[in-house]
Amino acid sequence: MIGVSVSNQTQEVPPAERSQDAVPAFQRFMERIGAFWTLGVLILLVVIFGALAPSLYTKAAWLSTSSYAVEYLILAVGQTFVIVTAGIDLSDGATLGFAGMAGALLMEHMLNSHSSSTLTAIAGIAAMLLSGAVIGVANGLLITRIKLPPFIVTLGTLTAVGGFTNLLNHGTEITTLPTFISNLGTASVLSGWLPIPVLIALAVAVVFGLVLARTRFGLRTYAIGSNELGARRSGVRVDRHLVMVYGISGLLAGLAGLLVTANFSSATPIAGANDELYAIASVVIGGASIFGGRGTIFGTVIGTAILSVLTTGLVLTNVAPFWQQVAIGLVVIAAVAIDRVRTRVGTD
Amino acid sequence: MQFKSVTRPAVRRRALLLGVAVASALAVAACGSSSSSSSASSSPASSAASTSSTAAPASSSSGKKYTIALVPGLTVDPFYITMHAGAAAEAKALGVNLIWQGGTTFSPTTQLPVVESLLAKSPSALLIAPTDVNALKAPIQRFVSAGIPVIAVDTTINDTSLLTAAITSDNTQGGALAADAIAKLAHDKGDVAVDNVNPGISTTDARASGFINEIKKYPNMHVVATEYNGDSATTAESQVRNLMLAHPDLVGVFATNLYGAQGAGTAISAAGKTGKVFVAAYDAEPATVALLKKGAIEVLVIQQPAVEGKDAVLYAYDKLTGKSSQIPKETLVPNIVATTATASDPNITKYYYMSSFSG
Numbered sequence: 001m002i003g004v005s006v007s008n009q010t011q012e013v014p015p016a017e018r019s020q021d022a023v024p025a026f027q028r029f030m031e032r033i034g035a036f037w038t039l040g041v042l043i044l045l046v047v048i049f050g051a052l053a054p055s056l057y058t059k060a061a062w063l064s065t066s067s068y069a070v071e072y073l074i075l076a077v078g079q080t081f082v083i084v085t086a087g088i089d090l091s092d093g094a095t096l097g098f099a100g101m102a103g104a105l106l107m108e109h110m111l112n113s114h115s116s117s118t119l120t121a122i123a124g125i126a127a128m129l130l131s132g133a134v135i136g137v138a139n140g141l142l143i144t145r146i147k148l149p150p151f152i153v154t155l156g157t158l159t160a161v162g163g164f165t166n167l168l169n170h171g172t173e174i175t176t177l178p179t180f181i182s183n184l185g186t187a188s189v190l191s192g193w194l195p196i197p198v199l200i201a202l203a204v205a206v207v208f209g210l211v212l213a214r215t216r217f218g219l220r221t222y223a224i225g226s227n228e229l230g231a232r233r234s235g236v237r238v239d240r241h242l243v244m245v246y247g248i249s250g251l252l253a254g255l256a257g258l259l260v261t262a263n264f265s266s267a268t269p270i271a272g273a274n275d276e277l278y279a280i281a282s283v284v285i286g287g288a289s290i291f292g293g294r295g296t297i298f299g300t301v302i303g304t305a306i307l308s309v310l311t312t313g314l315v316l317t318n319v320a321p322f323w324q325q326v327a328i329g330l331v332v333i334a335a336v337a338i339d340r341v342r343t344r345v346g347t348d
Numbered sequence: 349m350q351f352k353s354v355t356r357p358a359v360r361r362r363a364l365l366l367g368v369a370v371a372s373a374l375a376v377a378a379c380g381s382s383s384s385s386s387s388a389s390s391s392p393a394s395s396a397a398s399t400s401s402t403a404a405p406a407s408s409s410s411g412k413k414y415t416i417a418l419v420p421g422l423t424v425d426p427f428y429i430t431m432h433a434g435a436a437a438e439a440k441a442l443g444v445n446l447i448w449q450g451g452t453t454f455s456p457t458t459q460l461p462v463v464e465s466l467l468a469k470s471p472s473a474l475l476i477a478p479t480d481v482n483a484l485k486a487p488i489q490r491f492v493s494a495g496i497p498v499i500a501v502d503t504t505i506n507d508t509s510l511l512t513a514a515i516t517s518d519n520t521q522g523g524a525l526a527a528d529a530i531a532k533l534a535h536d537k538g539d540v541a542v543d544n545v546n547p548g549i550s551t552t553d554a555r556a557s558g559f560i561n562e563i564k565k566y567p568n569m570h571v572v573a574t575e576y577n578g579d580s581a582t583t584a585e586s587q588v589r590n591l592m593l594a595h596p597d598l599v600g601v602f603a604t605n606l607y608g609a610q611g612a613g614t615a616i617s618a619a620g621k622t623g624k625v626f627v628a629a630y631d632a633e634p635a636t637v638a639l640l641k642k643g644a645i646e647v648l649v650i651q652q653p654a655v656e657g658k659d660a661v662l663y664a665y666d667k668l669t670g671k672s673s674q675i676p677k678e679t680l681v682p683n684i685v686a687t688t689a690t691a692s693d694p695n696i697t698k699y700y701y702m703s704s705f706s707g
Contacts, residue, residue, distance in 0.1 A: 055593045060619060064589035067618070071582055166452050171424025172703045173606070173635035186618065264581050264610045266635055269424075273579065311583075315590035321576045322547075 038287055038302045041335065045306060049313030056316055059193065067263075069308040070201045071096070071272070073301065074256040075279035076286075077208045078136075078249030080300045083283050084212070085245055086225045086292025087143070087150035091157040092253040092279060095135045096272030098165040100257035103128035104174040104267030111176055121180040128261075129254040135161060136250015140243030150246075158276070165269045174267040185262030197259045204252065209297030221245060225292030282307055285335040306331065414472040415445040416664050418657070419462060421477040421503060423450040426633045426701035427653050428477065431501065433705040434654030435475070438661040446661065447471060456483035463487045470496065473512075473664035475657075477502045481550055485510070497667045501660045502653070503550055512672075513663045517651040518680040519551045523558025523602070525685045526628035527566075529647040530600035533626045537568035538599030541591050543584050543608040544576050552604040555630060555649075559602045572598070577608050584611025585618075592619055603629045603645075606636050613644030632686070632700040641691045648691075650684040650699045 050056045075092045082089045107124035111117075135157060142153045165171075188195040212218040220241050223231040232238045253272070261267045286303030288295025310331060314324040418435050420428035432448050439446035449466060451458025459479045466474065467490055474491050478484035478500060488498050488510050497512040504514045530540060540563060542556045560571050572595045577584035584607055592598050592615070601616075603609040609629030616625045628647035629636055639645045663675045686696045 053594065058593065060589065060593050063618065064586055064593070064615075067589075068582065068586035163452065166424050170429075170704050171422075171452065172426055172633070175635055175638040185614075260582065263585075264614055266610065266638070268581065268607070268610070268635070270579060270607075271581070308586075311586055312590050315573075315575065315587055316594045318573065318594060321574065 037338065038285060038299055038306065038335065042302050042306050042309065045309050045313065049309065049317060053313065053316035056313060061312055061316070062193070063195065065305075065308045065312045066198045067195060068311055069304050070197045070263075071256045071260050071275060072278045072282055072307065073201045073304040074204055074252050074259070075272075075275055076282040076300045076304050077204055077297055078252035079276075079279040080283050080286070080288060080295050080297055081208070081212065081221055081245045082150070082249050083280070083288050083290060084221050084225045084292060084295045085242060086228070087242070087245070088154060088280070088290075089136075089139065089246065089249045090151065090154040090276050091135065091139060091161055092249055092256075093272035093275030093277075094158045094161040094165070095132050095250050095253035096257040096260065096275060097269055098135065098161045098168075098257070099128040099132040099254035100261040100267040100271050101165050101168045101174065101269055102131045103258065104177060104261055105168050107178060107181070108174050108176040111178065117178040117180060121178045124178070124181065125258055128258045129251055132254020132257060133247050133251040136247040136253070137243055139250065140246030143246065144239035144242050162269075162273075169269070171269050173269070175265065177261070177265060177267075181258075181262050182265035183262075185259070185265065197263060200255070200259065204255070205297055205301050208248070208252075209301075212297055217241075217244075222293055225294070227293075278307060281332045285332060303335075306335070413443065413445060414665065414668050415447060416473045416475060416661060417447040417449065417466050417469075417471040418501075418660070419459065419466065419474065419476040420448070420450045421454045421459070421479050422452055423448070424452050425454075426703050427502075427631055427651070429703065429705050430701040431477075431653035431657035433657070433702055435657030435661045436705070437654075438658040442661065442665050444472075444661070444665060451479075454479050456480040459484070460487060467491060467494065467496075470494065472496070472668055474498045475501050475660040475664060478505045479503065481506045481548070497664065499660050499664055499667075501656050508677075512667050513660075513675050513677060513679065515656050515659050515663070515679040515681065516551070517653075517656065518682055519554035520558035520561075521680070522630065522649040522651065522683040523555040523560075523604075524562035525683055526555070526602050526630070526647060526649050527559045527562035529685055529687065530602065530626050530628050531563070531566050531569060533646060534569075534599035536566050539570050539572045539595045539597045540600040540602065541572055541588075541595070541598060542574040543587060543601055543603045543612055544574055545579055545605050545608070546576055555604045556602070569599075577611060579605070579607050581607040581610040581614070584608045585615045586611075588612040588615035589619060592616070592621060592625060598625055600626045600628065603627060605630055606633055609636050609639055609645050613639050617644060634701075634703050637691065637700055640686060640688055643688050646688050648686045650686055650696075652681050652684070652699065653701065655681050 046056070055061055075096065078092060079089055103124040106127045107120050110120040110123060139153055139157055142148055143150050184196060189199065212221060220231065220236050223236055224238055224241060228238060257272065260271050282303035283295060283300050284290060285306055286295065286299025288299060307328065310328055314327060319327065416439065418432065420431060422428060436446055449462050451462055456479045460483065463476065463484070464487060474496055476484070476498065481504070485505050485507050488505060491498050492510050498510060500511050500514040502516050504516065508514055542559060544556050545552045547553065556574060563569050563571050573591055575587040577587060584603065588601055588611060601612045603612050609627060612627045616622055616627065622643065626647065627645040628649065629645045630649050632648060632650040636648060640648045659679055666672065666674050684696065684699050690696050
């Protein structure tokens with residue numbers, strides 16, 4: 001929510017200058033409901049799909065929808081930080097695939113040389129998180145030290161990392177993993193209602209949501225996205241901060257790689273391919289501005305939930321596959337279009 | 349107001365930059381892949397060329413040494429690696445050189461530069477697994493115009509008149525085998541669904557239609573849905589979980605590739621429906637074989653890529669040595685079916701794909 005207030009500070013025209021006639025009632029309404037309109041869209045989708053397919057209100061549908069969201073939510077949380085700084089991370093899906101393969105390869109080697117299962121799992125998890133963070137930090141360094149646009153840098157790492165992933169194991173899957181990893185994918189709490197991967201994704205959203213909304217780190221993230229020069233002049237170490245932000249995105253991609261590997265008890269080189277598009281869509285549906293300074297983790301959670309509910313709902317209602325793609329694409333555009341209408345109230 | 353007038357041109361400029369960035373990055377990526385792959389195998393190719401140019405005048409009886417290029421759909425996939433092994437064995441037996449070059453992803457974007465750079469090397473024949481039924485037509489036409497015969501392996505192009513021969517696994521038969529195997533497990537009744545990859549791929553589309561047509565022979569069975577997972581196991585898992593919800597009588601899922609199999613297997617075991625909903629999958633890659641052995645999937649249709657590669661080299665050799673009449677225009681290689689019960693049978697395991705081959 002801080003994001004909204006910060007961006008309003010930079011974009012809002014003093015009320016005195018605003019003519020009552022120039023602001024139609026619809027726009028004033030949009031302004032008033034604020035960022036919560038996305039929550040309304042989510043509820044509307046649940047109600048509509050629930051009416052068409054009552055099986056949406058079952059444990060199985062919840063598990064399907066929430067499990068699907070895990071990988072996209074974790075990536076989207078990292079992506080939110082990046083987008084709030086007016087950046088973009090196109091490489092997070094590729095990083096997911098690399099981290100999963102790197103950790104799995106290490107675990108396969110350790111198991112083949114008779115290391116203990118526990119030690120292997122710990123080393124593998126550490127390798128996944130670390131390799132993700134390293135790629136993220138590398139993105140951050142390229143962006144800040146060589147002054148390349150984030151789009152170019154992460155497009156480059158998307159391709160290069162994808163190549164490295166294939167080099168790791170000749171592009172083939174790795175299935176020799178310690179049981180702890182596959183148990184991580186299947187375990188759950190609350191009599192099966194809350195799978196561990198979903199719990200981890202929610203914990204990530206809460207922790208990083210608090211970091212973004214309630215800490216100095218979060219405030220600096222917004223400040224850089226709203227006005228980088230201003231942030232620099234007021235003493236924010238912008239370069240170091242951006243490296244950390246891209247590092248967070250990479251670290252979370254590594255975590256997502258771990259959970260995807262655990263879910264399928266197998267690491268796949270193309271895991272995470274095109275995930276960046278879903279992550280960016282989730283963030284933007286959640287109300288973040290692609291030009292920085294605005295966005296919340298709460299919005300991103302809702303954005304991810306909207307895409308996941310659509311994915312479940314469209315299959316439950318037997319919508320033909322091609323129309324599913326059309327529907328998802330249109331919802332992304334509609335969500336952003338409505339958001340533009342809402343925010344234009346402040347700028348016009 | 350001031351804010352708006354400042355931002356709009358900036359936004360435009362940024363959008364333009366993005367466009368330029370994408371174009372230039374793609375160009376860089378394309379150049380990178382073609383140059384790296386050509387440099388990787390330029391030494392055997394150039395040595396082959398020099399061998400033939402020096403050997404041709406000298407040898408009188410055996411004629412010149414041919415160089416045959418094999419371009420797979422992608423180089424890192426066990427299916428194509430096994431095809432390479434079959435082709436290499438046949439090439440060795442016939443005494444011809446084999447060049448193996450391709451992209452690391454199944455896409456015309458990575459395949460086209462490889463094909464274009466091969467034309468400059470003028471191989472004696474081109475064996476190719478086209479990654480698109482239309483996009484590869486123009487470059488193949490250039491080979492044919494240069495007098496280089498082209499044989500399609502596994503996948504093909506729409507305009508088959510350009511091809512000397514087309515060899516493929518009988519994907520329709522493979523889909524039908526999957527349907528029969530699921531029907532047997534489910535006692536000939538219930539709903540089934542197809543989890544396909546992407547529309548427009550000739551092989552996977554043929555598998556799906558083979559499956560759908562075969563199911564029609566069972567009066568108490570119906571295909572209730574076809575979904576496309578876009579090569580994502582996560583998407584496939586979500587689809588199969590939701591299909592089980594939407595269709596409580598679902599007894600089988602036909603996954604046309606590995607990621608569908610992983611997703612379907614995970615979905616069914618998460619829903620506790622193992623033994624009630626059966627999965628038939630395709631291709632004996634190490635990962636699918638692992639799924640079959642542990643019972644996450646019950647049926648595996650196995651192709652014979654080594655036979656495809658072997659036949660392609662043989663037909664190219666026949667064409668080059670003036671035995672065109674022996675070449676069948678279309679060859680359909682039959683498939684093998686494995687089940688969880690037969691997964692470790694040596695008569696089945698010999699068909700499993702190789703994950704590496706250096707030849």
